[in-house]
Amino acid sequence: MTAGSRAAASAALRISNLRAGYGKARVLHGLDLAVEPGEMVGVAGPNGVGKSTLLKAISGLMPRMADRMEFGGAPLKQSPVDAVVQGIAHVPEGRRVLADLTVEENLRIGGIGGRVQDFASVRQGVVDRFPSIVPLLHRKAGLLSGGQQQLVAIARGLVAQPRLLMVDELSLGLSPTAVASISAATVSSCRELGASLLWVDQNLAILGKHCDRVILLRDGVAVDIDPRDTGATNSAYF
Amino acid sequence: MGLLLSAGISGIAVGLLYGMIGFAIVMLYKSTGVANFAQGTLATLGGFVCWASMTDLGLPLWAAIVVALVASAVLGVAVYFVVIRPRPSAGNLNITVRTLGLSLLLLAVMEWRWGAGAPYRFPAIVEGTGVQVADFVVPAQSLLIAAVAAAIMGTLWALFRYSNVGLSFRAMAEQPDTARLLGLPATRLSAATWAISAVLGTVVAILLAPSSFLAPSTMESYLLFTFTGIVLGGLTSLPGALLGSVIVGVVSNVTIVALSLEAGVLVVFALLLVVMLLRPQGLLGRPESVRL
Numbered sequence: 029m030t031a032g033s034r035a036a037a038s039a040a041l042r043i044s045n046l047r048a049g050y051g052k053a054r055v056l057h058g059l060d061l062a063v064e065p066g067e068m069v070g071v072a073g074p075n076g077v078g079k080s081t082l083l084k085a086i087s088g089l090m091p092r093m094a095d096r097m098e099f100g101g102a103p104l105k106q107s108p109v110d111a112v113v114q115g116i117a118h119v120p121e122g123r124r125v126l127a128d129l130t131v132e133e134n135l136r137i138g139g140i141g142g143r144v145q146d147f148a149s150v151r152q153g154v155v156d157r158f159p160s161i162v163p164l165l166h167r168k169a170g171l172l173s174g175g176q177q178q179l180v181a182i183a184r185g186l187v188a189q190p191r192l193l194m195v196d197e198l199s200l201g202l203s204p205t206a207v208a209s210i211s212a213a214t215v216s217s218c219r220e221l222g223a224s225l226l227w228v229d230q231n232l233a234i235l236g237k238h239c240d241r242v243i244l245l246r247d248g249v250a251v252d253i254d255p256r257d258t259g260a261t262n263s264a265y266f
Numbered sequence: 267m268g269l270l271l272s273a274g275i276s277g278i279a280v281g282l283l284y285g286m287i288g289f290a291i292v293m294l295y296k297s298t299g300v301a302n303f304a305q306g307t308l309a310t311l312g313g314f315v316c317w318a319s320m321t322d323l324g325l326p327l328w329a330a331i332v333v334a335l336v337a338s339a340v341l342g343v344a345v346y347f348v349v350i351r352p353r354p355s356a357g358n359l360n361i362t363v364r365t366l367g368l369s370l371l372l373l374a375v376m377e378w379r380w381g382a383g384a385p386y387r388f389p390a391i392v393e394g395t396g397v398q399v400a401d402f403v404v405p406a407q408s409l410l411i412a413a414v415a416a417a418i419m420g421t422l423w424a425l426f427r428y429s430n431v432g433l434s435f436r437a438m439a440e441q442p443d444t445a446r447l448l449g450l451p452a453t454r455l456s457a458a459t460w461a462i463s464a465v466l467g468t469v470v471a472i473l474l475a476p477s478s479f480l481a482p483s484t485m486e487s488y489l490l491f492t493f494t495g496i497v498l499g500g501l502t503s504l505p506g507a508l509l510g511s512v513i514v515g516v517v518s519n520v521t522i523v524a525l526s527l528e529a530g531v532l533v534v535f536a537l538l539l540v541v542m543l544l545r546p547q548g549l550l551g552r553p554e555s556v557r558l
Contacts, residue, residue, distance in 0.1 A: 087447065089446070089447060108446045108449065109446065109449050109450070109452075112447075112448065112449025113449065118447050120444065120447055124443075126436075126440050126441060126444065127440065128436065128440050129433070129437065129440070133433055136430070136433055137434065137437045137448055137450070138448060140430050140433065140434055140448075140449075140450065141445075141448035141450050142448075143449070188449065
């Protein structure tokens with residue numbers, strides 16, 4: 029496989045009747061979701077509705093059941109390692125940068141996990157898309173600000189050459205300026221790489237601004253919404 | 267004075283041996299959250315494999331060492347898959363107690379197989395009295411220990427710092443869940459960590475056996491000194507485990523020569539208590555902090 033070939037290949041995510049939760053507390057009750065190749069999909073919904081659970085179920089971090097769970101035509105296994113190899117990168121809630129490692133080493137870990145063949149050029153491509161990361165490369169990731177850490181976490185995901193990038197709560201705890209610039213860079217990177225984006229956030233406005241489509245999680249299932257239609261949105265939230 | 271100085275120097279050598287065991291324990295603790303109480307008996311078993319390869323198979327010492335190192339790598343991996351890996355949901359305390367059980371089991375196996383004639387004489391790798399420096403002699407065995415420890419620790423340091431495997435290990439040690447999420451092969455890394463720590467133990471047993479003789483419980487008393495060194499160094503710090511153990515080795519050796527054997531043990535454990543009271547995070551460790 030040459031560098032970039034995986035990113036360029038299109039892949040669709042197909043999920044039907046997904047059920048997942050924590051022990052007996054089931055959070056998702058038969059969720060259907062399709063993400064087309066190259067599509068930017070936002071997932072909104074109040075706290076505890078299962079947004080993070082959805083991403084964890086896709087990357088195999090937690091037990092789940094589904095009638096169908098496919099990515100790029102192949103079934104998704106219950107294993108985070110396999111998910112990464114299949115081309116799904118998961119940027120977890122709370123950034124989870126490796127604090128004792130430098131930013132450069134965090135990027136290398138992303139490449140190692142993604143089994144990237146031509147790491148140097150892939151890394152250069154990602155760094156070029158996030159120029160503000162350059163002065164941070166040799167600093168310990170744990171010493172960075174929240175916004176810088178979010179940038180590192182997303183860059184670390186992109187270095188794995190995903191066909192689908194999943195970002196959990198990009199805006200959480202960040203300033204509006206940081207949210208705006210990181211969102212724009214993330215979405216444009218995905219578009220240039222031909223990767224789809226599945227973006228979970230409580231900030232409905234920012235999802236509406238950047239995504240092709242926004243869905244709302246409610247009672248464990250997904251509903252399509254128009255983020256500009258405040259009436260419909262309010263009734264879904266409250 | 268010369269006597270104390272040479273006691274100090276052989277204390278450094280002994281401390282490096284504690285330190286290598288300690289390094290293995292901290293490495294496993296950091297990456298898997300398990301304190302491996304079987305580290306000492308695994309090391310002794312490696313020593314016995316080496317000894318049996320010479321006496322039962324008639325191999326020369328160097329070949330027996332190779333056999334023992336390979337066997338302990340395999341044993342380390344086997345221990346991981348048979349004893350440690352099943353039922354991870356049982357929690358780290360359960361798994362830590364498993365290592366205690368494994369230690370007792372291995373001890374019983376060695377007593378059954380080799381206990382009757384123990385302790386055994388074990389050949390030294392280097393002969394000769396050593397090097398004369400000013401008015402005292404540095405024993406050849408101490409020089410060998412220092413050289414082996416420096417080579418192994420240097421290799422491991424470079425591995426952790428520069429290689430993909432080492433980097434993956436550090437990621438797994440810091441955040442096991444995130445490492446899995448990023449696609450790092452946690453199972454293979456853990457198995458490799460167990461192999462490395464078992465090999466380290468066997469190296470220590472082979473270096474220690476010529477002076478201490480070989481018996482099933484040879485490493486047990488050393489393990490207490492090793493734990494003191496680890497706590498002194500900071501519990502989760504790899505260089506700290508080495509530094510703390512060297513301090514323990516020097517302090518105990520000098521005290522033994524200056525006062526008595528009993529005083530040497532007493533001073534070490536008094537040191538442990540004082541450090542835990544005055545600097546609970548150890549010399550190179552970080553204070554526990556929780557981000558709210």
